Every structure is written in structure tokens, then in C-alpha cells.
Amino acid sequence: MGPAFEIEQQAAPMMILQTKGLTKRYGELTIVDRVDLNVTAGTRHAIIGANGAGKSSLFHLITGRLNPTSGNVLFNGEDITGRSAHKVVKCGLSRSFQITNIFVELTARENLRLAFQAAYAYTSIWSGLKIMRASAEKAQALIESLRLHSVADQIAGTLSYGDQRRLEIGLALAAEPKLLLLDEPMAGMSQSAANEMLALLRAIPRSITLLLIEHDLDMVLKLSDHITVLHRGQVLAEGGPAEIQNDSRVQEAYLGKPIAPENLSALHA
Numbered sequence: 502m503g504p505a506f507e508i509e510q511q512a513a514p515m516m517i518l519q520t521k522g523l524t525k526r527y528g529e530l531t532i533v534d535r536v537d538l539n540v541t542a543g544t545r546h547a548i549i550g551a552n553g554a555g556k557s558s559l560f561h562l563i564t565g566r567l568n569p570t571s572g573n574v575l576f577n578g579e580d581i582t583g584r585s586a587h588k589v590v591k592c593g594l595s596r597s598f599q600i601t602n603i604f605v606e607l608t609a610r611e612n613l614r615l616a617f618q619a620a621y622a623y624t625s626i627w628s629g630l631k632i633m634r635a636s637a638e639k640a641q642a643l644i645e646s647l648r649l650h651s652v653a654d655q656i657a658g659t660l661s662y663g664d665q666r667r668l669e670i671g672l673a674l675a676a677e678p679k680l681l682l683l684d685e686p687m688a689g690m691s692q693s694a695a696n697e698m699l700a701l702l703r704a705i706p707r708s709i710t711l712l713l714i715e716h717d718l719d720m721v722l723k724l725s726d727h728i729t730v731l732h733r734g735q736v737l738a739e740g741g742p743a744e745i746q747n748d749s750r751v752q753e754a755y756l757g758k759p760i761a762p763e764n765l766s767a768l769h770a
């Protein structure tokens with residue numbers, strides 16, 4: 502390979518995740534339909550679409566929880582189609598755990614410490630004691646960035662909903678993923694809890710790519726660089742927030758009405 506080729510490669514944005522013709526059928530029903538997704542490394546990429554559009558199913562196909570009927574999933578250019586969920590996590594792709602994955606009878610701090618210990622056990626040859634110490638330090642640092650310091654030593658099951666959801670993201674971050682998938686991180690939250698979540702997501706370093714599903718359009722516009730709109734399993738539109746807002750097909754199919762001026766202003770917040 503000559504140097505000219507290398508320069509060309511650097512100029513092109515690196516795709517951390519791609520799907521090619523990804524499809525899931527249940528009998529006659531096609532819930533994910535030939536989806537080509539291109540997620541650039543370092544971006545905050547949102548997937549939006551009405552209820553039942555196939556968003557969560559698309560995540561399940563990417564993370565190995567569901568097997569596609571056809572099509573492929575590429576992570577860093579490597580074909581990971583059909584790999585088990587466990588193997589997908591090992592290659593650097595993580596999704597936020599459901600609430601039930603928090604150990605509700607342990608404290609927030611203990612949850613994070615265990616998550617780091619598990620991650621170290623995968624990747625390092627350190628002794629148990631060294632792993633325990635490093636995990637405790639990392640847990641402390643993460644507690645600060647998750648804004649959980651005031652409740653760190655409380656039993657996780659007793660934390661508020663918002664605190665539990667942020668803890669959940671902390672557990673996913675402990676695996677030090679390259680790509681983090683979040684399925685509706687702000688669902689069911691009060692405005693103030695949603696704003697705390699937004700601050701947390703914005704503070705995640707760009708070395709971690711975020712791919713998120715979110716219904717709260719205001720939050721999507723505040724957070725994302727790129728948006729893919731799913732409609733009945735298919736990609737209806739994609740582009741930057743401004744493009745998506747002005748797309749008449751999106752307004753009709755997904756929003757059912759023109760976007761309210763207060764949402765347009767969110768773009769410039």
C-alpha cells in the first residue's frame with residue numbers, strides 16, 4: 502500500500518459500526534428491513550422512530566441478542582454477525598444494562614467496583630488484590646462523574662429512578678467500551694433527571710461512540726450529531742439534526758406534524 506492510499510484513509514471518517522442490509526423477519530412480518538447503518542467513530546448518533554418501528558430490535562441484532570434473517574453487522578470493519586452477546590461485549594461494544602442487572606442489594610459503589618473487577622478479570626493478568634484496589638479507585642472516579650457521590654454508599658435498590666439509570670450507564674462504562682448503545686436512557690424520567698442524564702452523556706469522552714434510541718426529541722437534538730429515522734423497520738431518513746427536522750417525510754411519518762418552534766430552538770441550546 503502506497504502512502505497516497507493511507508492519506509485517503511485518514512481523510513475518510515472511520516466507521517466504528519456498520520450494518521449492511523440487516524433484516525429480521527418473523528414469518529410474514531419484517532420488523533427490521535434491509536437497514537444500512539453507518540456510525541462514525543466518536544459521534545453521538547441517535548435512532549428515532551415511532552413505537553414499533555424496530556429500533557430495539559435493531560439493537561438486539563447488533564448486540565447479538567437476536568440473530569438476523571439476513572444482512573451483516575460490522576464492528577471496526579470486522580464482521581461480527583451472529584456472535585453471541587458475550588463475545589460482542591468482549592470486542593468493545595457495550596449496551597446499557599437493564600435495571601434488573603443492578604445488584605439491588607449492594608450499594609452503588611459496590612456495584613461499580615464489581616463491574617470494574619469483572620472487566621479487569623477479562624483483560625489483565627494482575628493479581629486479585631491489585632485488581633480490587635484498582636477497581637475501588639476507578640469506581641470512586643466514576644461515582645464523581647455519574648454525580649452519585651451523595652448516594653454512593655446507599656443500597657442501589659433504594660436509589661431514585663434517575664440515580665439507578667445513571668448507575669446502569671456507569672456499569673456499562675466500566676467495561677470501557679468503544680461503542681455504547683443506549684435504549685431510551687431518559688425514558689420515564691422527570692425533567693430534572695433527564696437533564697442530569699443529558700449532562701452525563703455529554704461528559705462521556707469522544708473516545709467512546711454513543712448510539713442511542715430516544716423518544717424525547719428535545720434531548721436528541723441537544724445531544725446528537727447524526728440521526729437515523731426508522732419507519733416500519735426501514736431507514737426513512739438520516740442526517741444532521743437540522744436536516745432531519747426539516748425533512749417533510751420525517752415530519753409526516755414520525756412526528757405527524759411540523760416540528761414545534763420550541764424544539765427547533767433546542768438545536769441552538
Ligand SMILES: Nc1ncnc2c1ncn2[C@@H]1O[C@H](COP(=O)(O)OP(=O)(O)OP(=O)(O)O)[C@@H](O)[C@H]1O
Pocket residue numbers: 527530532550551552553554555556557558559
Ligand atoms: N419476538 C417477536 N415476534 C414477533 N414480533 C415481534 C417480536 N419482537 C418484536 N416484535 C415486533 O416488532 C416490531 C418492532 O418492535 P421493537 O421493539 O423493535 O420496536 P421499537 O421501535 O423499539 O418500539 P418502542 O419505541 O415502542 O420501544 C413491533 O411491531 C413488535 O411488536
Ligand SMILES: [Mg+2]
Pocket residue numbers: 556557558
Ligand atoms: Mg424499543
